[in-house]
Amino acid sequence: xxxxxxxxxxxxxxxxxxxxxxxxxxxxxxxxxxxxxxxxxxxxxxxxxxxxxxxxxxxxxxxxxxxxxxxxxxxxxxxxxxxxxxxxxxxxxxxxxxxxxxxxxxxxxxxxxxxxxxxxxxxx
Amino acid sequence: xxxxxxxxxxxxxxxxxxxxxxxxxxxxxxxxxxxxxxxxxxxxxxxxxxxxxxxxxxxxxxxxxxxxxxxxxxxxxxxxxxxxxxxxxxxxxxxxxxxxxxxxxxxxxxxxxxx
Numbered sequence: 001x002x003x004x005x006x007x008x009x010x011x012x013x014x015x016x017x018x019x020x021x022x023x024x025x026x027x028x029x030x031x032x033x034x035x036x037x038x039x040x041x042x043x044x045x046x047x048x049x050x051x052x053x054x055x056x057x058x059x060x061x062x063x064x065x066x067x068x069x070x071x072x073x074x075x076x077x078x079x080x081x082x083x084x085x086x087x088x089x090x091x092x093x094x095x096x097x098x099x100x101x102x103x104x105x106x107x108x109x110x111x112x113x114x115x116x117x118x119x120x121x122x123x124x
Numbered sequence: 125x126x127x128x129x130x131x132x133x134x135x136x137x138x139x140x141x142x143x144x145x146x147x148x149x150x151x152x153x154x155x156x157x158x159x160x161x162x163x164x165x166x167x168x169x170x171x172x173x174x175x176x177x178x179x180x181x182x183x184x185x186x187x188x189x190x191x192x193x194x195x196x197x198x199x200x201x202x203x204x205x206x207x208x209x210x211x212x213x214x215x216x217x218x219x220x221x222x223x224x225x226x227x228x229x230x231x232x233x234x235x236x237x238x239x
Contacts, residue, residue, distance in 0.1 A: 030199050034221075037196070037228045045235040048176055054169055081154065084147050091144065 019105040026083040029076035036073050071120040078119075079112040143198045146191035153188040182236050189232045193225045 016024065046057030060066060086104050089095055095104050164171055175181055200221050208214040 027199075027203055030196070031203065034196050034200050034224075037192075037224075038231060041228065041231050041235050045238075048173055048235070051169060081151065085151070088144060088147065 017102070018109070019101050022083050022086070022105040022108050025079055026087070029080040029083075032076045033073060033080065036076075040073070067124060071116065074120055075112065075116040078115050079108070082108040082112045139198045142194055146195040149191040150188055150195065153184065156184075176236070185236050186233065189229065189236070193229055197221065197225055 043057065043061070046053060046060075049057075061070065086095070086108050089104075090101075095101055160175065176185070201218060204214050204217045204221070208217060
């Protein structure tokens with residue numbers, strides 16, 4: 001039977017299963033942190049400088065918009081780490097069954113969001 | 125498993141392995157740092173500075189930053205390879221990524237070892 005090639009997929013109609021969502025968010029969070037590397041280093045430098053500059057940095061990160069940005073990076077880190085641990089386990093063939101894989105994907109989403117809310121809330 | 129002829133090029137196994145080893149290094153460092161933050165919940169500015177003034181901590185931090193940059197290189201390169209088809213744009217993105225990571229590394233060394 002002749003197949004129609006190339007095959008074009010209708011992207012908005014594709015609904016990713018939950019492990020697919022975790023996977024694409026792993027990439028999104030990775031790129032986000034890649035772009036944030038110099039900013040994070042600059043903040044570390046500020047936190048290690050003398051007391052006057054330290055206070056200036058504390059002033060800078062007290063702006064709500066900056067705090068929201070930092071919480072986005074916090075979520076990116078937590079999601080990337082949790083999903084990464086899941087991928088490492090999949091690499092050693094742990095949790096490959098469909099139901100388990102879906103459950104762990106859901107767990108990654110929930111744990112990273114809850115941790116972001118808790119840590120972000122404590123630091124706000 | 126794909127059946128292919130081995131002709132001497134490398135197929136990304138080394139990068140794949142590097143990605144995982146560097147990930148574990150960063151996880152261990154993160155756990156250590158979180159442990160310190162809990163142990164010294166009332167730590168002041170001085171406590172934070174003293175931690176990063178310790179040579180051992182500086183060495184481990186530098187190693188972790190190197191792991192981070194290698195990890196980011198493999199991951200970001202994979203993303204460009206998957207989504208950017210035109211060769212010229214893809215190679216440009218590869219070069220910009222390398223420069224971004226090199227600049228970050230030099231800056232990280234300055235921040236960690238300076239003062």
